[in-house]
Amino acid sequence: MSNLQWFIKYRPKSLSEVENQEEAKEELKSWIESWIQGKPKYKAVLLNGPPGVGKTTIAEALARDYNMELLEMNASDSRRLNDIREIAERASTSSSLFGKGGRLILLDEVDGINSRQDAGAIPGILDVIERSRFPIILTANNAWDPSLRELRTATKMIDLQRLGKIPLKKILERICKAEKVICDPKGIGAIADLSEGDARYAINMLQSVAEVYRKVTEDLVKDLVRKKDRTLDPFETLRGIFWAKYFWQARVAATTSEVDYELLLRWLSENVPIQFDDMGDVFRGFDALSRASVFLKRSKLGDWDLLSYVFDLMGPGVAFAEYSKLGGQWKAKWKKYQFPTYVQQMSKSKDSRDALKTASEKIAKATHCSSDKVITDYVPFMKFMKVEGFSPEEIKVMGNLEGRETDEHEEGKERTTRARRTRKRT
Numbered sequence: 001m002s003n004l005q006w007f008i009k010y011r012p013k014s015l016s017e018v019e020n021q022e023e024a025k026e027e028l029k030s031w032i033e034s035w036i037q038g039k040p041k042y043k044a045v046l047l048n049g050p051p052g053v054g055k056t057t058i059a060e061a062l063a064r065d066y067n068m069e070l071l072e073m074n075a076s077d078s079r080r081l082n083d084i085r086e087i088a089e090r091a092s093t094s095s096s097l098f099g100k101g102g103r104l105i106l107l108d109e110v111d112g113i114n115s116r117q118d119a120g121a122i123p124g125i126l127d128v129i130e131r132s133r134f135p136i137i138l139t140a141n142n143a144w145d146p147s148l149r150e151l152r153t154a155t156k157m158i159d160l161q162r163l164g165k166i167p168l169k170k171i172l173e174r175i176c177k178a179e180k181v182i183c184d185p186k187g188i189g190a191i192a193d194l195s196e197g198d199a200r201y202a203i204n205m206l207q208s209v210a211e212v213y214r215k216v217t218e219d220l221v222k223d224l225v226r227k228k229d230r231t232l233d234p235f236e237t238l239r240g241i242f243w244a245k246y247f248w249q250a251r252v253a254a255t256t257s258e259v260d261y262e263l264l265l266r267w268l269s270e271n272v273p274i275q276f277d278d279m280g281d282v283f284r285g286f287d288a289l290s291r292a293s294v295f296l297k298r299s300k301l302g303d304w305d306l307l308s309y310v311f312d313l314m315g316p317g318v319a320f321a322e323y324s325k326l327g328g329q330w331k332a333k334w335k336k337y338q339f340p341t342y343v344q345q346m347s348k349s350k351d352s353r354d355a356l357k358t359a360s361e362k363i364a365k366a367t368h369c370s371s372d373k374v375i376t377d378y379v380p381f382m383k384f385m386k387v388e389g390f391s392p393e394e395i396k397v398m399g400n401l402e403g404r405e406t407d408e409h410e411e412g413k414e415r416t417t418r419a420r421r422t423r424k425r426t
């Protein structure tokens, strides 16, 4: 069986294969036709709808149907926005808007932009829309977010519907047929019920069951959900991953951990050399973790689909780094797992980090800048000064930057809140 995720493998190639979004498809087609006639009322459309209903898929299918090159970027990737701006402005001299050389620009997940951290992103997108010589599609899970008001005004909003049970079942049955998986209608119905209109979630669940059992029944689906519903503490997560006999067991353990992703990477890194006796296994374990870390960084830039690979690498990637598991004789080994050294160090330095935080907040208030800036730019000089109004502990910690790690960790947690929502779907 191929390793490619089924929701990617079976992504519709043409609008005609996209289920259940008839109205949206018609609106999109007439918008594109207005570009063909050279009189677009709107330069951009905003596809609005919950996760997994086909926003990205529809944009890709539209480009293919009209033989256009799709320039795709995640809206929160502000570095790439400059490239897109350049391409969008550049008149295509050798080709027309459509046919070979024509372009369609897709700015995915505009509601993923953090307008506090990246204040220039939305004005930047508005600017691209204004100057673009090519049609632009934006997507959002919640286009009614107050921060998107200006984008709503500058675009034509097209709503996508949650997928009903019938279209979901149709999508799943088609995949079962192509993968030669025996599918019991009740099993397929159970997945459709549980997915709440999210096709990606439904297809992922189908794949999790089918890859192990080659069939999909109601009982197998419910069993998987029971396992997914419970969150695991760090020690249970480690055992779930290291002791997994099947790909899906390790994946479920990674996706149902109560530990956030960054911390789980540290837990696994600390314990890979404890669990594995063979150096080759240790090497492969760390290799999987380092790749997971790369995907995690990229997904935090806004490409949340990549989280799926983070789980594959942290779960099955680590579990099957132990090659002896691939033979018939493997037995789970009980080991005493350790807290990550990082967590121990962080808890030891908690008091001084707290002091640094309160001190920097006081200075930030007085100097009208962020407490982050205080820590990086001001505090290093303060150890040379006599500082009034601060406690001895606060003064002591001014000279070092221990607190930065906490802030980054806290930020990491904040960023992963959104990812947690995504994780539920993978």
Ligand SMILES: Nc1ncnc2c1ncn2[C@@H]1O[C@H](COP(=O)(O)OP(=O)(O)OP(=O)(O)O)[C@@H](O)[C@H]1O
Binding pocket: 006, 007, 008, 010, 011, 012, 017, 018, 019, 020, 021, 049, 050, 051, 052, 053, 054, 055, 056, 057, 058, 139, 140, 141, 163, 171, 199, 200, 203
């Ligand atoms: N209407 C649909 N018809 C057929 N397949 C669909 C449909 N919607 C989604 N899918 C399947 O679900 C997968 C995920 O869809 P897609 O990425 O387009 O969702 P999305 O609405 O953009 O979600 P998100 O907001 O999370 O990015 C697709 O790769 C495709 O396999």
